[in-house]
Amino acid sequence: MGEKKVQSLEGKLIVSCQALPHEPLHSSFIMGRMALAAKEGGAYGVRANTKEDIEEIQSQVDLPIIGIVKRDYADSKVYITPTMKEVEELMEVKPEIIALDATGALRPNGVALDDFFRELKEKYPNQLWMADCSTVGEALHADELGFDFIGTTMVGYTEQSKADKIEADDFKILREIISSVKHKVIAEGNINTPQKAKRVIELGAFSVVVGSIITRPQLITKSFAEALD
Numbered sequence: 577m578g579e580k581k582v583q584s585l586e587g588k589l590i591v592s593c594q595a596l597p598h599e600p601l602h603s604s605f606i607m608g609r610m611a612l613a614a615k616e617g618g619a620y621g622v623r624a625n626t627k628e629d630i631e632e633i634q635s636q637v638d639l640p641i642i643g644i645v646k647r648d649y650a651d652s653k654v655y656i657t658p659t660m661k662e663v664e665e666l667m668e669v670k671p672e673i674i675a676l677d678a679t680g681a682l683r684p685n686g687v688a689l690d691d692f693f694r695e696l697k698e699k700y701p702n703q704l705w706m707a708d709c710s711t712v713g714e715a716l717h718a719d720e721l722g723f724d725f726i727g728t729t730m731v732g733y734t735e736q737s738k739a740d741k742i743e744a745d746d747f748k749i750l751r752e753i754i755s756s757v758k759h760k761v762i763a764e765g766n767i768n769t770p771q772k773a774k775r776v777i778e779l780g781a782f783s784v785v786v787g788s789i790i791t792r793p794q795l796i797t798k799s800f801a802e803a804l805d
Contacts, residue, residue, distance in 0.1 A: 581672055584620055584640065592786065593622050599794070611639070614637075619639065623764075623787070634669065644656050651686075667703075675729070678708055690721060693722075705725070707723035709729070710734040715757055726759050727763075731749055762783050763783070769789075
């Protein structure tokens, strides 16, 4: 059944329903309703942060979920599902896909991605994994490691990619990744118009994640307010 649910994401929209502790909508209850609203609008999947939010979302919608846990550690730049602790939390609610930082950065306690991913595959052999990458090189490496989905989530958010924009030059980075990897590519990051979402699917992305422009009212409001200033 899980496999079929994930297959239903092909060519479709995944909505990222996340609100961090400092944000006005931070609440599992609200994220559950946000996911329901996204489903009503035509979303086929949800990306969500923390087991609490995911559990609430699962009570509201029967859609495949990409689960993450964002957590900061003092000794690492990696904050998207950085250690086994976060993975074990997610396994309590069993999202269809678990996403994690797959950049070159070392994880907490100096753990390298290769070792961490090997441990994950051994411990949870039937789980589907998504690699949140920031460069073509990282995407190729994650593909070789055997991630089920390669994501462009981190493009522009790391030292090695800060000059890059996912949508620049008609999604050049995305096109390079799609043409180079064996696994399915999920386009994510700054895809903030329906036209861009349509374009990435035309270019061969398996699915597209859209977040802030749908689910962060403070940012949506800001763009309108700034236009009037």
